[in-house]
Structure formats: structure tokens, C-alpha cells
Amino acid sequence: MAARYGVPDRLRRGLGPFAATDDDPRGGVEFTVLLRIARLTLRYPWQVLIAVGTTVIAAFFQLMIPQFLGDAVDHAHGFLAGGAEADARAALLTAAGFLLGASALRGLFTMLHNYFGDSVGHCIANRLRMDFYRQLQRLSFSFFDRVHTGELIARGMLDLEGVRMFFNTALVRLVLLATLIGTGSYLLISADLVLGLLSLSFVPFVAWRSSVARLKLRWMWLLLQDRMAMLTQVMEENLGGIRVVRAFAAQPHEMRKFDESSLKALALAYDRVGIRVRNTTVMTFAYFVAMGLVLWVGGLRVIGGEITVGTLAEFLAFMTILQMPVRQLGMMVNAFARASICGGRFFEVLDLEPRVRDRPGAEELVIRNGVLRFEDVDFAFTEDDGAHKALSGISFEARPGQTIGIVGPPGSGKSTIAHLIPRFYDVTGGRITIDGHDIRAVTLASLRRAVGVVQQDSFLFTASIENNVAYGDPWAVDERIARANRDAQLHEYVGRLPMGYQTLVGERGVSLSGGQRQRLSIARSIMLEPAILVFDDSTAAIDAATEQRIRASIKDLAAKRVTIVISHRLSSLMHADEILFIEEGRIVERGRHDELIAAGGRYKDLYDLQILPGEDTGIRFADAGGDKPTEGA
Amino acid sequence: MASLDATKTAPAPGERPPRAVVGSQISHFEEEMFGRAFDGRVIRRFLTFLRPHRAAMAVAIACVLVFTATQVSIPLLIRSAIDHALLGESQDSALLHVLALGFAAVIAVNYAANFGQEMIVGRIAERVLIALRRGMFEHLQHVSLSFMDRTEVGRLMSRLQGDVNAMQEFLETSVFAIGDFVLLVGIVVVLLILDFDLGLLTLSVVPVLLVVRIVWLPRAREAFLRARETNSIANGALAESIHGVRTVQGMIRERVNYDLYDDLAGNNLRAHLRATKFAQVMVPIVDLLTGSAMAIVVVVGGAMVLDDALDLGVMVAFLFYVQRFFDPIRSLTMQYRVMQRAMASGHRAFEVMDVPLEVDDKPDAVSLETREGSIEFRDVTFGYVPGQPVLKNVSFRVAPGETVALVGPTGSGKTSTISLVHRFYEIWDGQVIVSGHDVRDVTQASLGHMVSMVLQEPFLFTGTVFENIRYSTTQATREDVERAARAVGAHDFIVKLADGYETELDQRGGNLSLGQRQLVSFARAIVADAPILVLDEATANIDSYSEMLIQNALATLLKGRTGMVIAHRLATVRNADRIIVLQDGEIIETGTHTELLARGGLYAHLYSLNYASFDDIPDALIRKAASQAAIAT
Known part of the structure; x- marks a missing residue:
């Protein structure tokens, strides 16, 4: 079970989960990966057929060229040997015509094979891109908790590219080379056994060298990626934390870190260059050796009268034609290697099953009353971690109109409770019900429509403020958006911006303060009017008075809904109908504010700590905004 | 509850919602589109990075020339073989053997030259790449923070990565472009000489x-x-x-x-x-x-x-040259694209290196050696935008061992004040004096050891807890680090982490709570052990548990040091020896908490407004308080 649902071990590590050391360069799995990509290409049977067909035709035209050249040479020479001049001139003209035709047709079919080959790659890439996107949107929070976002982005971009290139630069090129070398060999060997073998002698050597190089380069490429990622991290953190660097006068320290990472990468890059160069040069050399032998042995045969000069020229021309594709053999082999690594990494993500998903036959959740119940809920983040539960024995009930406050030290499990309600994670014991339905028995979409969580870390998308507020329902009517903005106390601020609600925010837009972001995030959730509204420490950066105003604005909304408020700030939740004090995943105190104060436990301690009375004036300075009844009313 | 979905208009399948986009729709490719393929200044700058590799470059270019010469001479050898050995007056196998030997010699030289050019160019490209990136990165370590403030890390990263890589591509191919060009010229010359x-x-x-x-x-x-x-x-x-x-x-x-x-x-x-x-x-x-x-x-x-x-051999040679002729033309036009990209990238890369160093050590800067820390501002005027000063004639002195709290509404100049102690920015007028020296007369490195700084947002680096606390004080031992952690009360939670001090932190310390990160950053400041501590206290978004620890830690941190604290908390304000109240870039009040309350000025008025922090008070209320204060005093 764990293996099926869980994240593969190699994915768990933060950076460079695929460190080459984990990866056997002769790994046996790659064939299945390639087969899988090949199967994908079959979704485009016509394009594949045309690409392969035109490749073969282009190769045949190309193979004709040396023959026509040889003929032309012989015709030109033939006259010297005593033929009729007029015949020779006519023959030359014919040979030239054939040369021109073969050359033009080769070009035409090469164009077609490249175009269709490439387009199959692009179509597959487009499909996989969409599959990847869909998959990322359905994988569970537990997956994203463990896997570095940069790693996923790299898979979606670079690895996809590796898969895309497979068809045209690996498969189609294989067909091309096989046709050229196969048919060429037949033609040459049948023309002259010895010369034919000599002109092809470099092919097996080159094939062998590129396979060896391929294994090494693939392995090193992985390592290099890993080292470059470390360097990137050093630079990124340095720039992000530049104030710390400056404050500690730590530039020399940072430069040392940079040099260390960068020299590690350099050493590897050097090795890579070395391997690449040693192989490509020796391959070229082998080609020329073969050519020299053909010239030498062929020349002796011409002198011996066994073959004509034209035949010798044909052999040499044929080698010229083979030179390019055979050099590309390395590229092709590399494309195979790359596709198998990239495909492996890419499919690994595609094949994951989300931990949290719809059960077969799950029904739509229809809210009748909207009563939320936790029944003896246990939760642990990892299945093998039974002893270390994040939550245990949590039970409570909330009816529409009620507010539940949850408070407790950091890491006590407060946010986890919030995350269990929309099934961002599944409980490991007990159950959560809404109107008596186990939330695992209803569809995720209907459940999440009913539960709105204002998250602690409010992520804004690169889009206008308006689009961000309407994120959960982009079809919403203007009036609803406007109301949400007003209720979340966003309106005043946005009104002051020159572009108003059309102001671009998010990574590429203007930056908002923490409080503004949180207000936007609240607007985004309340606009959806969910049956259960959860504020997961989402007002921490909002001052107490504004928070009070927000609470007052959504009073009507809250009257028909379950509201759960998780906060460090007692003023945010002391009005709750029930307050749960969580410590190490358990409820240690529960009750209304006055009950808990009267009980004199942990809640009381916390209250005393936060609500410090100003000594001489009676004024309260700290987080005490909420307990003044007059404020925000 | 049935009204929940009523306002949602059901979309037709495939219809796109009005208010939704994914990702940013902005592109940055215009400059490349119209960019020049040759920019003298970029090239000249680039050459400075090649200068250390002059000798190697000369060898590489020699190799390229030799390599090209051998390439061009191969068809000539074939020509000689045909015309002189095979078709000569007396067919001559002895001459053929000589020519075969010549061919062997040529390809041996070809191999050596090829090896030389590829190896040297490949390695130089890697080195230059690193030098370029290092140059940019190092420069960024010293550019003024006003530049860093307005520049996104992502943009800098894309220059450090993408643009540098584009330059590498250029460098690698440019040497071969020379080769291609020479080959082209060589072929043209040989063709014209032959006939x-x-x-x-x-x-x-x-x-x-x-x-x-x-x-x-x-x-x-x-x-x-x-x-x-x-x-x-x-x-x-x-x-x-x-x-x-x-x-x-x-x-x-x-x-x-x-x-x-x-x-x-x-x-x-x-x-x-x-x-x-x-x-x-x-x-x-x-x-x-x-x-x-x-x-x-x-x-x-x-x-x-x-x-x-015409000799038959010349015709054959022509045919061989024609077949090879278009390769260099093709790769040269490809080269044009690479160059265009490289010029745009180079321009962006050098732009980074050209960001002026507004804050730089004077040639005769001295090193601050004292352990006695004092801060003095004399009529300091400073701003980020010309004509809009954020500090106006600010003067104050913090005596050795004294702790001063800075309070004031948002935009009053608190953060600017503490940034100037560290000379993050250059002031317009007046003097900032640290331990008796104008900050402009001392080296930034020694200033960094004199003043340590704790930022509002604790920034941690990837690495272990130990490495983070030690940070750039690399001579600190394990005992030093533990002692510092104990002093700020961080030891207890650290030893509870999975690997204690050796626990690896996630990106930016994501696996610690904000309060814990804050404590780690305090411990870091203790290890750095500077006589002056400048601190921007975290605002409300810290939990009350950590807050208690942090208050204690703060006291420890300030013990025996000169401190300047941007205070948000009552306890911090009251524990300070003195409070400086800033408004609109001017000091309007100073004194102890009791003195200031008694005075009934802005501080007393803001205090009575009962906000979590002065930063949260709406502008209107501040203006009101300020005018009341003005009337009262």
C-alpha cells in the first residue's frame, strides 16, 4: 500500500532526488520507458506512417546520388577510353538531370519526414503536458509536502522536452540510419565486396564508441544537473537573503559557498567535455581511416583494371553521404538515453496515485443542515509513523451558526484539523462527517465546494485582484465579488490603487503586505459562501480592529454556517461557542471563553500572557483589540 | 443552504470563464527579436573574460585552422590520386602508396587538431561561463541594497542562469564559426584555383x-x-x-x-x-x-x-567540394541566431555587472577594531527617491550598553534608520557615526563585525541548524553554537528535532515555525557576537508561546550590547532604556515609557488607540492623534 500511494524514495529528497548515484546507468527499466513513449506515438498513426515512409524514400533518393555521380565520372572518362563523344555528352546530360532530380526529391522528402517527425513529437508533448498538469492538480497535499516544487517544474519542462525529442531524433533517425546503412551496404558490397566492407568499416566502430560514451555521458549529465541545482540554490538563497548576508558581512563566506559549488560543477563539466571530445574525435578519425583505405585499395584496383574511376568515386561519394548520419549516431543514441531518463522521471509522476481521491461510487455531498462532526479522529502524516500521531482522539460537533475556536502551541496540530475537513489529508482513525455522511464517501469536488479554508499562507496568482478574488468561481456575478471585497475590508485599500481591481498581483505584479494578502484570501473564500468556513490562522497579519470589522461584516453569512477559527490571537476566537485547546494533537481543554478562564488552566495562562493590562493607565497595548466591545460594532 | 449554488451560472462545456487566467501572459522576447547580432561593447566586455585564456585560445584557433586545412586538402589528395596515380601516363602504384601515406599523415594531423580545438574550446567555455557567473554574483554581493530592493530575485536568477548559458552556447559555437568561415573561404579559393x-x-x-x-x-x-x-x-x-x-x-x-x-x-x-x-x-x-x-x-x-x-580528378574534387559546400553556409546562418541571442544575453549579463556600487569602501577605509559600541546620527537626511526624504535632520546618540526602542507609524523611517547604521544605503546629508567613526570611513567588513542585525523576517539558509546558527562565523565551535542556542532558549526545540543540531532545514527553514526561525536567527546573532545589535522586531504574526521565549531571548541578546530595536511589543518598548518616536522622518519625542506617557504627546495618543502595533493604525487615526498631540503639547 505504502509503495503504491506513497512517494517513491528518490522523490523524497529535497534537491536532486535523482542523484546519479541512485541511478544505475545500465538500468533495466529504460526499455519499458521507451516502449511506453513509442506506444504514445501510435496515437498519431498517419503522421507516424508518413514520417517513416518519407524517411525511407528520402534515404533511397540520397543513396542514388553517389551512383549518378559515379556514372557521370565514368561518362566523362569513358570518352578518353575511346567512346563516342556525342554519346558521352548526352549521357552526362542525363546523369546531371538525374542528380538534380534525386537531390531535389531527397530534399523534399527530408522536409516531410522532419516535419511529420517533429509534429508527432510536439503532439505527444502537448498531450503529456496536459496529463502532467492534470496529475499535478490531483496529487495530494502529502505529495507536495515532500517533493520540491523546483523538481516538479523541472520534470514538467526539461523532462518533457527529452520525451518530445524521442520520436524524431531517436526513432525516425534510427529508421534513416538503418535504411542508409543497410541498403547502402547491400549496394556497396554487391558492387565490390572488399571495397564495400572497407567503406563500411568505420560504422561498427563508431556505433560501439557512441554506446560507451552514451552510458558515461548519461550518468554524468544526471550528476551535473544535481550539482547545478546546488549552485542555483546557493545563488537564490544568497539573493533572497541579501540583507542577512550584508548584516553579517558574510560576503566572503557566501563567495566560498559559491566557489565550492561552482568548482564541483566545473570538475564534472570538464570530465564531460573530455569524454565527449575523446569520442567524437576518434569517430571522425575512424571515418577518415576508412576513406583512406578505400582510396588506397580502390586505387590499386583501378590501376589493376578491376574497377573504373567512376566506381571508386561512387564509393567515396557514398562515404561522404554516410559521414553526416553516422556522426549523428551519437546524437541519436543520446536521444534514446535522454528519453529513457526523462521519460522515467516524467512517468514516475504520472503514475502516482493520489492518496486522497474519490471512492468508487462516491456520491455528491448535498448539504441539508450542515452539521460537522469529528468522531474520535486520529491522524498521522506517514503510515509507518503510528506512534507519532499528529492528532489523536479529536471529537467535536459544530452546528450551523456556531463558531469553534481552536488554539494551541505551534505544531500542536491545529492546522491539521483544518486540513482534514476538505480532505487535504485523510484521517487515519475515526471519521469526520457532514450531516452524517462520512466525508470519504462523498466526491472530493462536492466536499470542497462545501468547505472553504482560508489558508495560513495565502498564495496569490499572477492576475488582477479581481481575478484572484473570483478564483474559486470565475463566473461569479460582479455583485458577489464586490460584496466579498467589502466584507473582507479589502475595498478601501484597492480603491486607492490606480488600477483598482485590475491591479496585477502575484509573482509578477505589485507586492501586497501580509495583511492585504490575507484580506484578499478571505475575500476569495467568503465569496464562495461555503457551508463550513475555516480560518486557518489567516488573520495573523491583520490588525485586531480590522479583523473585528471583518467578523462583523460576515455575521449574516456566519449565522447559517459552521465557522472554525484557528488562531494564536485569543481575541480572534474568544467569542466562539466552543474553544478547543490543542496540545500535542490532543484536546486538553474545551469550553467557552468564560468557562476556560474560570477553570484556570492553560487557556487562562495564555490569556494572561496576551492580554497584558497597561499598568498605570488601564490601557491595553498588545493583541487586545478584540475584547473591547465597542470596537468595530 | 440551497442558495449556495444558486448564484453560480452553470457554464457551457468548454466555455472559458470571464475572470480567469493561468500564469502570466507577459513575455520578454521583444528585445531578442529586434536585437543586434553584433554589439561591439558586449564583445569587448566578453573578450576581457577570455583574456586569461589568451594562450589557450591561440592554440585553439591554430587547431581550428589546421583542422580546416586538412578538411580542405582531403579532396585534393583524392584528385591527385586520380589524376596522377590512376590516370597518369603510366599508372603508378608507387605514387599511390605515397599518396596513401600522405593521406594517413593528413588525417593524423586532422585528428590531433580536432581533438585540440574541441577540448580547449569546451574547457574554456566552461571556465569563462563560471567566471562570468562569478563576476555577476560577486558584484551583486556589493551593489547597494536600493538596487536589490527593486529587483526581483527571479529576474537576477534568470540572468545568472539563462543568460550565462546563452553566452556559453555562443562561445562554444563561435570558435567553430571561425572554422566554418575559414572552410568556406578555403573551398572557394581551392575551387577557383583548380579551375x-x-x-x-x-x-x-x-x-x-x-x-x-x-x-x-x-x-x-x-x-x-x-x-x-x-x-x-x-x-x-x-x-x-x-x-x-x-x-x-x-x-x-x-x-x-x-x-x-x-x-x-x-x-x-x-x-x-x-x-x-x-x-x-x-x-x-x-x-x-x-x-x-x-x-x-x-x-x-x-x-x-x-x-x-580539365582533369577528371579535378571534376571529382569539385563534386566532393560541392557536397560539403553548403554545410558551413548553413551553420553560419544558424550562428547568426546564436549570436543575436548571445548579444541580448550578454547585454543583460553585463548590465548586472555595471550596476553602480553606490556604497563602496574608500581607498583609505580603516578597520573598526574597538569592542565598545555606540551609535550617533548627526543631522541625517536620507531618502530612496530624489526629492522625497524619508529621514529629515535626524540626530540622536545611543551610548555603549544602552538599548533604544524606535517606535512610530508605518513609513515614519524606522527601518531606514536601522539600515543606515549598517550603511545599507548612502545618506544624503549629515553623518552616521558608529563607535566614533563615520561609517563611510571604515571598511564594510569591519562594520559588519561591529554591528549585527536581526531582521523582522528571519531568513535561514538550506543546511543544518548548526550551520545556520554558526553561519559566517565559521570559527565558532559546536559548544559556541549550543551555548548561543541555550541563551536564546532555542536549544530545547532543536534537540527535539529529528537530528538535533544536524537537522537539515528545508527551503528557508520551512520545517520550523516562524517563532523557531526567529530564535535560530537570534542565536545566529549571538554567535556573531557584535558589540552593537540592531533589531527589527517581528510584528504580530508570531505565536504567543514563542513570544514569551523571544522576549527572554531578546533580553539575553541585548545584555552587554548597545541595542537599537524597532519595537512592536509593549514589553520591548518598556524594557528599553529610552524610546525614540519617529513621525514622517523626524524625531518628535524621546524619553522613557513613563516619561512619554506623562508627556501626553503622539506616543501617549497612539498608545491609547490600543492597536497591536503602530504599523496597523490607519492613517486617518494617526493624523488625528498627531494633531491632538500637537494641541496637547
Whole structure:
């Protein structure tokens, strides 16, 4: 079970989960990966057929060229040997015509094979891109908790590219080379056994060298990626934390870190260059050796009268034609290697099953009353971690109109409770019900429509403020958006911006303060009017008075809904109908504010700590905004 | 509850919502599109990075020339073999053996030169790449913070990575471009020498190719850029969806996003198919021209051979040259694109290195050696935008061992004040004096050891807890680190982490709570052990448990040091020896908490407003308080 649902071990590590050391360069799995990509290409049977067909035709035209050249040479020479001049001139003209035709047709079919080959790659890439996107949107929070976002982005971009290139630069090129070398060999060997073998002698050597190089380069490429990622991290953190660097006068320290990472990468890059160069040069050399032998042995045969000069020229021309594709053999082999690594990494993500998903036959959740119940809920983040539960024995009930406050030290499990309600994670014991339905028995979409969580870390998308507020329902009517903005106390601020609600925010837009972001995030959730509204420490950066105003604005909304408020700030939740004090995943105190104060436990301690009375004036300075009844009313 | 979905208008399938986008729709490719392929200044700058490798470069260029010469001479050897050994008056196998030996020698030299050029260029490219990146990175360590403030880390990273890599591509290919060019010239010269008329006739196809390419290039370039642009937009959207996946799932935006992403992916697919068309359309044209050139050689050259005006070997050599002739032309025009990209990238890379160092050590800067810390501002005026000072004639003194709290509304100049102690920015007028020296007269490194700084947002680096606390004080021992952690009360939670002090922190310390990160950053400041501590206290968004610890830690931190604290908490304010109240860049009050309350000025008024922090008070209330204060005093 764990293996099926869980994240593969190699994915768990933060950076460079695929460190080459984990990866056997002769790994046996790659064939299945390639087969899988090949199967994908079959979704485009016509394009594949045309690409392969035109490749073969282009190769045949190309193979004709040396023959026509040889003929032309012989015709030109033939006259010297005593033929009729007029015949020779006519023959030359014919040979030239054939040369021109073969050359033009080769070009035409090469164009077609490249175009269709490439387009199959692009179509597959487009499909996989969409599959990847869909998959990322359905994988569970537990997956994203463990896997570095940069790693996923790299898979979606670079690895996809590796898969895309497979068809045209690996498969189609294989067909091309096989046709050229196969048919060429037949033609040459049948023309002259010895010369034919000599002109092809470099092919097996080159094939062998590129396979060896391929294994090494693939392995090193992985390592290099890993080292470059470390360097990137050093630079990124340095720039992000530049104030710390400056404050500690730590530039020399940072430069040392940079040099260390960068020299590690350099050493590897050097090795890579070395391997690449040693192989490509020796391959070229082998080609020329073969050519020299053909010239030498062929020349002796011409002198011996066994073959004509034209035949010798044909052999040499044929080698010229083979030179390019055979050099590309390395590229092709590399494309195979790359596709198998990239495909492996890419499919690994595609094949994951989300931990949290719809059960077969799950029904739509229809809210009748909207009563939320936790029944003896246990939760642990990892299945093998039974002893270390994040939550245990949590039970409570909330009816529409009620507010539940949850408070407790950091890491006590407060946010986890919030995350269990929309099934961002599944409980490991007990159950959560809404109107008596186990939330695992209803569809995720209907459940999440009913539960709105204002998250602690409010992520804004690169889009206008308006689009961000309407994120959960982009079809919403203007009036609803406007109301949400007003209720979340966003309106005043946005009104002051020159572009108003059309102001671009998010990574590429203007930056908002923490409080503004949180207000936007609240607007985004309340606009959806969910049956259960959860504020997961989402007002921490909002001052107490504004928070009070927000609470007052959504009073009507809250009257028909379950509201759960998780906060460090007692003023945010002391009005709750029930307050749960969580410590190490358990409820240690529960009750209304006055009950808990009267009980004199942990809640009381916390209250005393936060609500410090100003000594001489009676004024309260700290987080005490909420307990003044007059404020925000 | 039934009204929940009533306001939602059901969308037709496939319809795109009005208020939704995925990813940023902005592109940055214009400059590349119209960029120059040759920019003298960029080239000159670039050459400075090559200067250390002058000798190696000379060898590499020599290798390129030798390599090209051997390439050109191979058809000549074939020609000699045909004309002199095979078809000469007396067919001569002895001469053929000599020529074969010559061929062997040529390819041996070819191999050595090839090896030399590839190895040297490959390695220099890697080194220059690193030097370039290092140069940029190091420069960024010293540029003023006002530059860093307005520049996104992501943008700098794309220059450090993408632009540097584009330069590498350029460097690697440019040496081969020289080779290609020499090869082209070599072939032209040899053709004309072998037979001027036939050579000229054969070369007549070249202008045709040039015209075709000139017509083709701008269109094709537009198509290629468009493809890159759509790709980067789609990838940006993917990245955003991964970063914001928790919100996407929480708000059930999967379907909408999938559709929108499908549009982007579709654009990308179409743009790529179009680009492929443009790329491939050149193939048959080049082949047609090659065929024409061969036809010319066969018809005209063949006729000349028949007329005894040309040696057969020369005709064969011509045929070989024609086959190779278009390769350098093709790669040279490809080179144009690489160069264009490299110029744009180089421009961006050097732009980073040219950011002026506003804050720099004077040539005669002294090193601050005292352990006694004092701070004095004398009539300091400073701002970020000319004409808009944020500090106006600020003067104050913090005596050794004293702790001063800075309070005031947002925008009053608190953060600027503490930044100036560290000389993050250059002041316009007045003097900032630390331990008796103007900060402009001392080295920044020694100032960094004199003043340690704790920022509001604790920034941690990837690495272990131990490495983070030690940070740049690399001589600190394990005991020093533990002692510091104990002093700030961080030891207890650290030893409870999975690997104690050796626990690896996630990105930016994501696996610690904010309060814990704050404590680690305090411990870091203790280890650095500077006589002056400047601290920007975290605002409300810290939990009360950590707050208690932090208050204690703060006291420890300030013990025996000169301290300047931007205070948000009552306890901090009251524990300070003195309070400085800033408003609109001016000091309006100073004194102890009791004195200031008694005075009934702005401090007392703001205090009575009962906000969590002065930063939260709406402008209107501040103005009101200020006017009341003005009346009262």
C-alpha cells in the first residue's frame, strides 16, 4: 500500500532526488520507458506512417546520388577510353538531370519526414503536458509536502522536452540510419565486396564508441544537473537573503559557498567535455581511416583494371553521404538515453496515485443542515509513523451558526484539523462527517465546494485582484465579488490603487503586505459562501480592529454556517461557542471563553500572557483589540 | 443552504470563464527579436573574460585552422590520386602508396587538431561561463541594497542562469564559426584555383541561396521566437499552478485551470508546428541548389573533361567540394541566431555587472577594531527617491550598553534608520557615526563585525541548524553554537528535532515555525557576537508561546550590547532604556515609557488607540492623534 500511494524514495529528497548515484546507468527499466513513449506515438498513426515512409524514400533518393555521380565520372572518362563523344555528352546530360532530380526529391522528402517527425513529437508533448498538469492538480497535499516544487517544474519542462525529442531524433533517425546503412551496404558490397566492407568499416566502430560514451555521458549529465541545482540554490538563497548576508558581512563566506559549488560543477563539466571530445574525435578519425583505405585499395584496383574511376568515386561519394548520419549516431543514441531518463522521471509522476481521491461510487455531498462532526479522529502524516500521531482522539460537533475556536502551541496540530475537513489529508482513525455522511464517501469536488479554508499562507496568482478574488468561481456575478471585497475590508485599500481591481498581483505584479494578502484570501473564500468556513490562522497579519470589522461584516453569512477559527490571537476566537485547546494533537481543554478562564488552566495562562493590562493607565497595548466591545460594532 | 449554488451560472462545456487566467501572459522576447547580432561593447566586455585564456585560445584557433586545412586538402589528395596515380601516363602504384601515406599523415594531423580545438574550446567555455557567473554574483554581493530592493530575485536568477548559458552556447559555437568561415573561404579559393571558370560557375548558386535566406530569415525568426515565447508562457503557468496547488485544490479550480492551460498548450503546439515548417522549408531549397551545383559540374565540367580542358580528378574534387559546400553556409546562418541571442544575453549579463556600487569602501577605509559600541546620527537626511526624504535632520546618540526602542507609524523611517547604521544605503546629508567613526570611513567588513542585525523576517539558509546558527562565523565551535542556542532558549526545540543540531532545514527553514526561525536567527546573532545589535522586531504574526521565549531571548541578546530595536511589543518598548518616536522622518519625542506617557504627546495618543502595533493604525487615526498631540503639547 505504502509503495503504491506513497512517494517513491528518490522523490523524497529535497534537491536532486535523482542523484546519479541512485541511478544505475545500465538500468533495466529504460526499455519499458521507451516502449511506453513509442506506444504514445501510435496515437498519431498517419503522421507516424508518413514520417517513416518519407524517411525511407528520402534515404533511397540520397543513396542514388553517389551512383549518378559515379556514372557521370565514368561518362566523362569513358570518352578518353575511346567512346563516342556525342554519346558521352548526352549521357552526362542525363546523369546531371538525374542528380538534380534525386537531390531535389531527397530534399523534399527530408522536409516531410522532419516535419511529420517533429509534429508527432510536439503532439505527444502537448498531450503529456496536459496529463502532467492534470496529475499535478490531483496529487495530494502529502505529495507536495515532500517533493520540491523546483523538481516538479523541472520534470514538467526539461523532462518533457527529452520525451518530445524521442520520436524524431531517436526513432525516425534510427529508421534513416538503418535504411542508409543497410541498403547502402547491400549496394556497396554487391558492387565490390572488399571495397564495400572497407567503406563500411568505420560504422561498427563508431556505433560501439557512441554506446560507451552514451552510458558515461548519461550518468554524468544526471550528476551535473544535481550539482547545478546546488549552485542555483546557493545563488537564490544568497539573493533572497541579501540583507542577512550584508548584516553579517558574510560576503566572503557566501563567495566560498559559491566557489565550492561552482568548482564541483566545473570538475564534472570538464570530465564531460573530455569524454565527449575523446569520442567524437576518434569517430571522425575512424571515418577518415576508412576513406583512406578505400582510396588506397580502390586505387590499386583501378590501376589493376578491376574497377573504373567512376566506381571508386561512387564509393567515396557514398562515404561522404554516410559521414553526416553516422556522426549523428551519437546524437541519436543520446536521444534514446535522454528519453529513457526523462521519460522515467516524467512517468514516475504520472503514475502516482493520489492518496486522497474519490471512492468508487462516491456520491455528491448535498448539504441539508450542515452539521460537522469529528468522531474520535486520529491522524498521522506517514503510515509507518503510528506512534507519532499528529492528532489523536479529536471529537467535536459544530452546528450551523456556531463558531469553534481552536488554539494551541505551534505544531500542536491545529492546522491539521483544518486540513482534514476538505480532505487535504485523510484521517487515519475515526471519521469526520457532514450531516452524517462520512466525508470519504462523498466526491472530493462536492466536499470542497462545501468547505472553504482560508489558508495560513495565502498564495496569490499572477492576475488582477479581481481575478484572484473570483478564483474559486470565475463566473461569479460582479455583485458577489464586490460584496466579498467589502466584507473582507479589502475595498478601501484597492480603491486607492490606480488600477483598482485590475491591479496585477502575484509573482509578477505589485507586492501586497501580509495583511492585504490575507484580506484578499478571505475575500476569495467568503465569496464562495461555503457551508463550513475555516480560518486557518489567516488573520495573523491583520490588525485586531480590522479583523473585528471583518467578523462583523460576515455575521449574516456566519449565522447559517459552521465557522472554525484557528488562531494564536485569543481575541480572534474568544467569542466562539466552543474553544478547543490543542496540545500535542490532543484536546486538553474545551469550553467557552468564560468557562476556560474560570477553570484556570492553560487557556487562562495564555490569556494572561496576551492580554497584558497597561499598568498605570488601564490601557491595553498588545493583541487586545478584540475584547473591547465597542470596537468595530 | 440551497442558495449556495444558486448564484453560480452553470457554464457551457468548454466555455472559458470571464475572470480567469493561468500564469502570466507577459513575455520578454521583444528585445531578442529586434536585437543586434553584433554589439561591439558586449564583445569587448566578453573578450576581457577570455583574456586569461589568451594562450589557450591561440592554440585553439591554430587547431581550428589546421583542422580546416586538412578538411580542405582531403579532396585534393583524392584528385591527385586520380589524376596522377590512376590516370597518369603510366599508372603508378608507387605514387599511390605515397599518396596513401600522405593521406594517413593528413588525417593524423586532422585528428590531433580536432581533438585540440574541441577540448580547449569546451574547457574554456566552461571556465569563462563560471567566471562570468562569478563576476555577476560577486558584484551583486556589493551593489547597494536600493538596487536589490527593486529587483526581483527571479529576474537576477534568470540572468545568472539563462543568460550565462546563452553566452556559453555562443562561445562554444563561435570558435567553430571561425572554422566554418575559414572552410568556406578555403573551398572557394581551392575551387577557383583548380579551375577558375568552372569554379565561378559552380559558385553562382551561392547568391541564390543568400537571397532565399534573406527573404526567409526574418519570417522564420519571428516564428522561432513566437514558439519560444508560447513555451515560456505555458511553462510559467505550469510553475504557478505547482506553487499554488494547495489553493487550486482548496478552491476546486482544477477543471477551469485545465481548460485554460489547454489553451496555452494549444498555442504552444501551433507555434511550434509553424516554426518547424519554417525550419524545414529551407531543406529542399538547399538540396535543390546542391543538386544544381552538381549538375553544373557534371555538364560543364564533364564537357571540359571531354574537351581535355580539365582533369577528371579535378571534376571529382569539385563534386566532393560541392557536397560539403553548403554545410558551413548553413551553420553560419544558424550562428547568426546564436549570436543575436548571445548579444541580448550578454547585454543583460553585463548590465548586472555595471550596476553602480553606490556604497563602496574608500581607498583609505580603516578597520573598526574597538569592542565598545555606540551609535550617533548627526543631522541625517536620507531618502530612496530624489526629492522625497524619508529621514529629515535626524540626530540622536545611543551610548555603549544602552538599548533604544524606535517606535512610530508605518513609513515614519524606522527601518531606514536601522539600515543606515549598517550603511545599507548612502545618506544624503549629515553623518552616521558608529563607535566614533563615520561609517563611510571604515571598511564594510569591519562594520559588519561591529554591528549585527536581526531582521523582522528571519531568513535561514538550506543546511543544518548548526550551520545556520554558526553561519559566517565559521570559527565558532559546536559548544559556541549550543551555548548561543541555550541563551536564546532555542536549544530545547532543536534537540527535539529529528537530528538535533544536524537537522537539515528545508527551503528557508520551512520545517520550523516562524517563532523557531526567529530564535535560530537570534542565536545566529549571538554567535556573531557584535558589540552593537540592531533589531527589527517581528510584528504580530508570531505565536504567543514563542513570544514569551523571544522576549527572554531578546533580553539575553541585548545584555552587554548597545541595542537599537524597532519595537512592536509593549514589553520591548518598556524594557528599553529610552524610546525614540519617529513621525514622517523626524524625531518628535524621546524619553522613557513613563516619561512619554506623562508627556501626553503622539506616543501617549497612539498608545491609547490600543492597536497591536503602530504599523496597523490607519492613517486617518494617526493624523488625528498627531494633531491632538500637537494641541496637547
